[in-house]
Amino acid sequence: MMALIIDVFLLLFLIASAIGILRARHLFAMAMMFGLYSLLVASLFLLLDAPDVAFTEAAVGTGIATVLMLATLAATRRSSEKPRSRFSPSAMIITLLTGGLLFYGTLDLPNFGDPNAPLHTEMAARFIEQGQQDTGVPNLVTAVLASYRGFDTLGEVTVVFTAGVGVLLLLKRRRKPVVRGRSNAR
Amino acid sequence: MTMFLYVIGFSILVTMALALARALAGPTVFDRILAVNMFGTKAVLLVAVVAFVTGRADVLDIALLYSLLNFVGVVAALRLVERGSFYATERIHVKTKPGEKL
Incomplete structure (x- = not known):
């Protein structure tokens, strides 16, 4: 019961922080939010009883990746993402095509939880x-x-x-x- | 005793939600840094509570790692904020003319 409540909360936090990263325009804030997101993923791994995966995710995602991203931001000049360009059909087609191919690839896999x-x-x-x-x-x-x-x-x-x-x-x-x-x- | 731990776990989750809200909304960079730091601290506490509820003491090592990483991340972030007023203000859309340097 406790585990279920924590899972639901952490997954909601995950969705909220992912939307926050998407909506953020300031790269510094984005890097910090990525660290938070990674910490949440690591906590979920931990609840799934995979402590060493959580260890790796926390060390790489929260620690090294955040520090490297912040250091990169310090070395570059622009602190804000370029204003988003308009909807581009070719990018949409490529994304849908790649997604479709990946989905087609999963059809060969056995169903999730198939005994x-x-x-x-x-x-x-x-x-x-x-x-x-x-x-x-x-x-x-x-x-x-x-x-x-x-x-x-x-x-x-x-x-x-x-x-x-x-x-x-x-x-x-x-x-x-x-x-x-x-x-x-x- | 277990009920007590459940109540503690739930309150930590509520605190995490509040910290996350501040990290998402934060008008300045410092709000976000503080909120992310607080979120990390609460994650450490939550992991510790989970360790005691489930009786897996080895999970406490992960809590230690989280607190260490939290510290490193915040120190790195503050070091970079220190470099002038560049990072302290959040400018949403920086408009540049074709020849203008940012």
């Missing part, structure tokens, strides 16, 4: 019964993520690390950014 899906008939029992002996990790989600799918996670870590190094190298400039023609000496 006859291969995951439930073959793998789930193995994970639940043998997971503890196979990996020695007490949490099942962590065992699947970090041990059974270890190479996948390694690939993700490589991508995130490369992206982080790239952004840090871009942000590290000798010259201090000039803030709108104003000199830095105060």
Whole structure:
């Protein structure tokens, strides 16, 4: 009961902050709201009993991404998003097409919660019964993520690390950014 | 005791809603920073309450991580606000002429 109430509240907060991000025009406010959004997602992961996914989401989304975005905003001059351009039909068509293709791709997947899906008939029992002996990790989600799918996670870590190094190298400039023609000496 | 924890959890959720409303509405950047910081603090408390209700003590580590990240994020944000009046005022639409530099 308690978990249900918290879930409903957090999901409502998630929708509210997503709409807030969409409506915000000030990039600084947007970056802060993204941190908040990410914290909410991490909390939901935690309630779904996936603590290490929540750990990653909080560290990357709330911590590193927010700091990098704010640092990028400090290095650039514009603080406000350009006024939104008018409705463009070609962008709409591309979006609908991509969305349609992605939706078509999901048709091959087994239905959500289908008891006859291969995951439930073959793998789930193995994970639940043998997971503890196979990996020695007490949490099942962590065992699947970090041990059974270890190479996948390694690939993700490589991508995130490369992206982080790239952004840090871009942000590290000798010259201090000039803030709108104003000199830095105060 | 469990009822007590439920009441606490619910009040924390209400406080989070109020902080979120301020973060969405906030006329100045400082309102938003304070609201986001407060929201993060309440998230830490909520995680702690959930940890005690469900009896999973390992979740408390996540609460510690949240508070740490909250601190880092707010310090980073304030460092950037410090750089002149550029960030302190929210200008919604900055209109520029073709040759004008922003």
